[in-house]
Amino acid sequence: MRTRIVLKEKALDFDRILIDLPSKEQKEPWFLSINPYGKVPVLVEEGAWVYESAICNEYLEDQYPTPALSPSAPAAKAEMRLLIELCNSQFVPPIIRLLYTSRKPKAEQDPARMARNTDQLNTLFPQLEERLRHQDYLLGDYSLADLTFSPFLGLCDKLGIDLSPFPHVAAWAERLKSRPSYEEVRIGLTG
Ligand SMILES: N[C@@H](CCC(=O)N[C@@H](CS)C(=O)NCC(=O)O)C(=O)O
Numbered sequence: 001m002r003t004r005i006v007l008k009e010k011a012l013d014f015d016r017i018l019i020d021l022p023s024k025e026q027k028e029p030w031f032l033s034i035n036p037y038g039k040v041p042v043l044v045e046e047g048a049w050v051y052e053s054a055i056c057n058e059y060l061e062d063q064y065p066t067p068a069l070s071p072s073a074p075a076a077k078a079e080m081r082l083l084i085e086l087c088n089s090q091f092v093p094p095i096i097r098l099l100y101t102s103r104k105p106k107a108e109q110d111p112a113r114m115a116r117n118t119d120q121l122n123t124l125f126p127q128l129e130e131r132l133r134h135q136d137y138l139l140g141d142y143s144l145a146d147l148t149f150s151p152f153l154g155l156c157d158k159l160g161i162d163l164s165p166f167p168h169v170a171a172w173a174e175r176l177k178s179r180p181s182y183e184e185v186r187i188g189l190t191g
Contacts, residue, residue: 001147001150001151001185001186002053002054002057002058002147002150002151003043003053003056003057003167004016004040004041004105004185005147005150005151005181005182005185006057006060006061006069006088006144006147008180008181008184008185009069009147009179009181010060010064010066010067010069011175012060012064016017016190017089019031019040021040026039026040034049034051035051037051037052039051041053041056042056043059043060044131045055048063049121052057054084054088054144054149057069057144057147057148058070058144061144068096069142069143069144069147070144071139071141071143072141076139076143077160079139080138080139080143080144082147083138083139083145083148084144084145084148085151086124086127087145087148087149088148090120090123090124091121091124091149091152092152093119093120094117094118094120094121095117095152095155095156095159097113097117098114098117098118098159098161099155099159101113102119102158108150118161125163125165125169126166128166128168128169128172129166129167129168132169132171133168133173134190136175137173137175142179146172146176147181147182149176150173150176150177150179150182153172153173153176153177154173154176154177154182154186156173
């Protein structure tokens with residue numbers, strides 16, 4: 001979703017090739033030869049084979065700089081990369097663990113483990129709340145940092161994660177969900 005959001009934000013045409021994840025097509029030799037991690041997305045265009053969504057997104061930003069989804073000043077760009085890293089190291093893992101747990105029958109869910117994941121999120125949210133108190137997006141203008149969070153923020157409702165103690169985070173999540181790129185990618189089976 002994160003790379004498709006960038007493609008949509010930049011109004012770039014692309015073909016989407018679906019990989020059958022449940023049947024582990026991503027672990028077949030042909031796929032491992034293009035992404036040794038055996039994961040989607042992989043972005044392919046003439047002269048470029050790129051994987052890891054954060055790298056795909058930076059590639060697209062460099063190759064198609066308009067509209068800009070990244071600040072140009074080196075310090076602000078470093079801040080954006082730190083936020084992307086924060087998302088991938090502190091936000092995504094507890095959300096994924098909660099998602100897996102939520103798919104198990106109630107009797108098999110470990111409440112202590114779920115509480116640890118929720119605690120981890122509740123350590124992160126105040127940092128985001130502070131940052132969003134005086135601006136609509138993490139760096140002021142919408143950037144790759146925001147869209148790195150958005151698909152996972154979109155799961156909070158479903159996972160029963162209460163954002164109401166963090167009203168600026170909750171408003172930011174709504175703002176991100178209301179961007180046409182997010183909605184098109186969420187509902188789109190193709191493109
Ligand atoms: N760090 C990677 C994570 C990619 C990832 O986990 N992709 C999932 C789908 S959203 C996947 O391919 N899962 C299949 C698997 O791990 O076998 C990125 O941001 O591109």
